Amino acid sequence: MALTPHTRRLLASSQTRPPERTPRTMPTSELTFRTALDADVPGLVDLIESAYRGDISRSGWTTEADLLEGQRTDPEGVTAVVRNETGRLLIAERDGALIACCQLEHRGDHAYFGMFAVRPELQGGGLGKVIIAEAERTAQDIWGAREMRMTVIRQRTELIAWYERRGYRRTGERTPFPYGDERFGIPQRPDLEFELLVKPLG
DSSP states (O other), X not given: OOOOOOXXXXXXXXXXXXXXXXXXXXXXXXOEEEEOOGGGHHHHHXXXXXXXXXXXXXXXXXXXXXXXXXXXXOHHHXXXXXXXXXXXXXXXXXXXXXXXXXXXXXXXXXXXXXEEEEOGGGTTSSHHHHHHHHHHHHHHHHHXXXXXXEEEETTOHHHHHHHHHTTOEEEEEEXXXXXXXXXXXXXXXXXXXXXXXXXXXX
């Protein structure tokens, strides 16, 4: 199913939220959100890889370079998310440039959050908080989601602490990392596993 792009601008204030398709602006700079299309896939792959893998990712704090080598994703994986009829890949642009993205998937009474990436050189400036807030708002407005869920590599304690400051709670529910599947990277230690984090919405 083709995804229709829709654009919104975010007001960094406590004003009443407008309808989903109403433009909103930040006072310091304009941030535009829309749903990703097939044409965005190459840029999205570059963005996600730069945020998590290789030396360039080390300029940001979300790097996984010490835990995993190889790829974080590939064009086929990103295309599958873009074309997913039960979700969307939300992208954030500033002055027409792709600077962040996140995956949202509708799963019954909750939404799943993943594939979250911010340009390494822009990390640490508060942009991530804006992106995740927009993702939560979108999940509520479009699907009526009552909870957001995500999985994070358990060893990423700094990242988990960041999510906890955003209201997410560790559940202790863990799943193994897919060792042997190089689509998700090449592990550099034998004990990697994911932990489920949850946050009530509304």
